[in-house]
Amino acid sequence: MSLPLVFKVDSIRQDSPNLKTYVFKHNIRAKSGQFLMVWLPGHDEVPMSIGWQTKEEFHVGIADAGDCTHAIHENIKVGDKLGFRGPYGTSFDYKDVDHLICVGGGYGTPPMLNLAQRATELGKKVTVIQGARSADYLLYEDLFNQLGVELLVSTDDGSKGHHGYNTDVLEEHLSKIDRSENVCIYTCGPEVMMVKVAQIAEKNELKCQVSLERYMKCGFGICGQCCMDDSGIRICKDGPIISGEYALEHPEFGKYTRGQSGKVEK
Amino acid sequence: MNLNVNFCGIQFPNPTVLASGYLGVTGASLANCTSKGAGGVTSKTLLMKERTGHANPTILTFPGGVINAVGLSGEGIGNAKHEFEKYRELAPENPIIGSVGGHDIDEIVEVAQIMDEYPVDMLELNFSCPNVEGEMGKPIACDPLITAQATKAVRQVTKKPITVKLSPNVPDIGLVAKHAEANGADAITAVNTMGPGMVIDIQMRRPILTNKVGGVSGHAIKPIAVRCVWDIYRSVKIPIIATGGVINGRDALEMMMAGGSLLGIGSAIVYHDLKCFDMITDKIRAFMEEEGLNDISELVGLAHEEGFDRDKL
Ligand SMILES: Cc1cc2nc3c(=O)[nH]c(=O)nc-3n(C[C@H](O)[C@H](O)[C@H](O)COP(=O)(O)OP(=O)(O)OC[C@H]3O[C@@H](n4cnc5c(N)ncnc54)[C@H](O)[C@@H]3O)c2cc1C
Ligand SMILES: Cc1cc2nc3c(=O)[nH]c(=O)nc-3n(C[C@H](O)[C@H](O)[C@H](O)COP(=O)(O)O)c2cc1C
Ligand code: FES
Numbered sequence: 001m002s003l004p005l006v007f008k009v010d011s012i013r014q015d016s017p018n019l020k021t022y023v024f025k026h027n028i029r030a031k032s033g034q035f036l037m038v039w040l041p042g043h044d045e046v047p048m049s050i051g052w053q054t055k056e057e058f059h060v061g062i063a064d065a066g067d068c069t070h071a072i073h074e075n076i077k078v079g080d081k082l083g084f085r086g087p088y089g090t091s092f093d094y095k096d097v098d099h100l101i102c103v104g105g106g107y108g109t110p111p112m113l114n115l116a117q118r119a120t121e122l123g124k125k126v127t128v129i130q131g132a133r134s135a136d137y138l139l140y141e142d143l144f145n146q147l148g149v150e151l152l153v154s155t156d157d158g159s160k161g162h163h164g165y166n167t168d169v170l171e172e173h174l175s176k177i178d179r180s181e182n183v184c185i186y187t188c189g190p191e192v193m194m195v196k197v198a199q200i201a202e203k204n205e206l207k208c209q210v211s212l213e214r215y216m217k218c219g220f221g222i223c224g225q226c227c228m229d230d231s232g233i234r235i236c237k238d239g240p241i242i243s244g245e246y247a248l249e250h251p252e253f254g255k256y257t258r259g260q261s262g263k264v265e266k
Numbered sequence: 267m268n269l270n271v272n273f274c275g276i277q278f279p280n281p282t283v284l285a286s287g288y289l290g291v292t293g294a295s296l297a298n299c300t301s302k303g304a305g306g307v308t309s310k311t312l313l314m315k316e317r318t319g320h321a322n323p324t325i326l327t328f329p330g331g332v333i334n335a336v337g338l339s340g341e342g343i344g345n346a347k348h349e350f351e352k353y354r355e356l357a358p359e360n361p362i363i364g365s366v367g368g369h370d371i372d373e374i375v376e377v378a379q380i381m382d383e384y385p386v387d388m389l390e391l392n393f394s395c396p397n398v399e400g401e402m403g404k405p406i407a408c409d410p411l412i413t414a415q416a417t418k419a420v421r422q423v424t425k426k427p428i429t430v431k432l433s434p435n436v437p438d439i440g441l442v443a444k445h446a447e448a449n450g451a452d453a454i455t456a457v458n459t460m461g462p463g464m465v466i467d468i469q470m471r472r473p474i475l476t477n478k479v480g481g482v483s484g485h486a487i488k489p490i491a492v493r494c495v496w497d498i499y500r501s502v503k504i505p506i507i508a509t510g511g512v513i514n515g516r517d518a519l520e521m522m523m524a525g526g527s528l529l530g531i532g533s534a535i536v537y538h539d540l541k542c543f544d545m546i547t548d549k550i551r552a553f554m555e556e557e558g559l560n561d562i563s564e565l566v567g568l569a570h571e572e573g574f575d576r577d578k579l
Contacts, residue, residue: 006469224289232298
């Protein structure tokens with residue numbers, strides 16, 4: 001059954017100039033990397049990853065990216081209700097991994113936070129490499145620090161950390177890691193960044209998992225709106241998490257997506 | 267044992283056909299379904315212009331079924347050629363039915379003319395979508411005479427087989443089928459979604475679908491779909507793609523006994539994902555073995571009384 005559950009906003013964090021994190025008191029029981037369809041009545045319903053998650057609460061970090069997300073930022077206050085379907089989709093696999101390297105950018109950071117949280121609970125080593133346009137846009141430094149993970153940052157304008165791309169930081173970091181451990185790279189963010197991360201992983205013969213984003217309607221694998229060429233896999237059901245190697249086999253990865261009508265958009 | 271279905275001269279390796287609007291936005295997605303066992307596929311209904319459809323939420327499941335108000339989103343027939351070519355490249359062996367829609371008969375004819383040029387084996391005329399009534403009015407299939415006119419108009423622009431997709435929301439579906447047959451339809455697809463229906467969220471105190479209403483499908487409508495197929499089987503001689511709530515092998519056998527030659531498969535994917543095609547085909551095979559049937563065509567119409575002869579209609 002996929003009818004929405006409705007929760008009240010317990011608190012709101014302004015985490016960057018364009019991203020607010022909404023906190024809900026509910027045990028959502030999601031696996032790391034899964035997403036929810038977030039319903040704002042009268043407007044739209046949009047996919048959102050689950051960020052920080054405990055038995056008592058879960059966080060959804062929403063960037064102001066268009067009509068619906070803007071309306072949420074403007075209208076939804078503490079005590080207001082949103083609807084949620086899910087959790088949906090595949091999840092990150094970290095069972096046999098000793099050292100997780102999580103490469104995130106922008107609103108790709110919430111699932112990286114969720115993954116870092118699960119992995120540190122199991123006592124695994126976690127490095128988070130986060131990129132942003134400037135220091136203001138870096139997300140969840142307090143929560144990453146609370147987890148005690150290694151946090152490396154880059155900014156486009158050099159206002160904090162490495163001046164440049166987080167993929168540069170990744171390459172630099174890979175030259176220093178202990179290859180006798182089971183290492184896996186995880187990434188979520190702009191698709192061009194994920195292509196680069198997947199290629200770096202391939203070049204270094206390291207495993208990699210990417211979190212993809214396509215236009216979604218049903219969220220549970222029946223409408224076909226979110227499918228990728230040429231395999232035809234559904235990003236809502238066979239994804240959003242797939243291996244970097246498999247993602248690179250798809251001619252559309254990093255090249256194009258389809259919008260609400262199904263038409264190809266570059 | 268033969269599970270191959272010859273439908274209007276087109277060979278389907280098994281009776282399962284993906285129903286229109288399910289996993290039919292891209293050619294690769296359609297081909298993924300045949301690679302998982304679908305005998306053939308139907309593309310998502312296309313109209314002339316690109317359409318975004320209704321705003322989400324557009325598709326929900328409730329205990330017993332599915333409700334949707336996708337609202338005929340699509341890239342527009344003119345943009346979609348590459349998807350049909352991609353399907354042909356990836357699934358050269360399995361038939362594809364191109365679903366044709368439109369606001370009025372003129373648009374339907376225009377879309378059909380373009381679809382006719384694409385690599386599809388058959389055209390399905392969607393005269394029965396209930397979730398665009400605000401925009402397009404009552405579906406064509408709600409009126410036998412308009413169904414007749416529309417079928418006749420499309421018949422003049424294509425030599426490919428045509429199947430007319432009917433609505434269950436009519437007092438006499440057999441009569442509508444007769445009008446389609448008399449005007450050149452080679453087959454009937456029955457049924458499209460029922461309704462429209464509505465689901466309200468009591469916490470939000472609002473209908474959940476942004477369009478408020480949507481077409482209902484899935485197991486909840488199966489007894490109605492079976493009766494529709496039964497009525498059509500007794501009204502016309504042309505074969506039927508029996509659709510509506512076929513989620514397992516038992517449902518499939520029931521539909522074939524009511525008169526379906528092929529099975530439109532949609533909501534089964536909600537419950538059994540893409541293995542639903544193999545599950546249904548395997549169950550039919552096992553049943554035929556148990557019952558000593560050699561050819562799948564022997565199942566068609568088996569529930570009608572002995573001596574009932576469609577050829578005498
Ligand atoms: C699996 C997944 C997880 C996501 N996680 C997050 C997250 O944690 N935080 C976050 O801020 N954003 C996340 N997004 C992106 C988020 O869904 C879009 O930013 C949001 O849908 C924009 O909606 P809008 O109405 O504000 O924008 P619009 O004005 O409608 O469009 C802006 C952009 O958003 C895309 N978009 C709109 N509706 C959808 C839809 N139904 N499905 C997919 N894309 C859509 C459009 O294609 C367009 O590129 C995620 C997307 C996916 C697919
Ligand atoms: C999400 C969704 C989209 C659909 N889109 C179309 C469509 O574009 N054209 C069409 O003829 N039927 C469409 N249908 C109807 C199905 O093809 C089918 O006739 C109906 O759902 C009954 O089958 P089911 O019970 O297996 O779902 C759609 C159904 C669903 C659930
Ligand atoms: S969103 Fe419907 S199949 Fe993925």
